Amino acid sequence: MSCTWNTGANTSSIQVTPTATTSYAVTITNSIGCKAVTSITISVDQAAPLGNAGLNQTLGCGGGNATLTATGGGPYAWSTGAITSLTTNKIHQSLQFIL
Secondary structure: OEEEEOOOOOOOOOOOOOOOOEEEEEEEEOOOOOEEEEEEEEOOOOOOOOOEOOOOOOOOOOOEEEEEEOEOOOOOOOOOOOOOOEEEEEEOOOOOOOO
């Protein structure tokens, strides 16, 4: 049995990472030359939401509280493990939070 994909690959499986909706087809040929063709379409969501963690904030030497508000999409997952759109932390040194 042999497999020929429309990508040019000649293997029984392929790994793909499409950036847009793409169709993949494979032609399977058995030992006596009989062929079968099948295909699959992978849809890519082009409208994925973009998160925004807000503006950078500068606090004085004594530290203080910083309130970070997430917008766009949701639910949210902060690098601290918080999963809400709002997180407040007592800050005494330079920190980076990732949304």
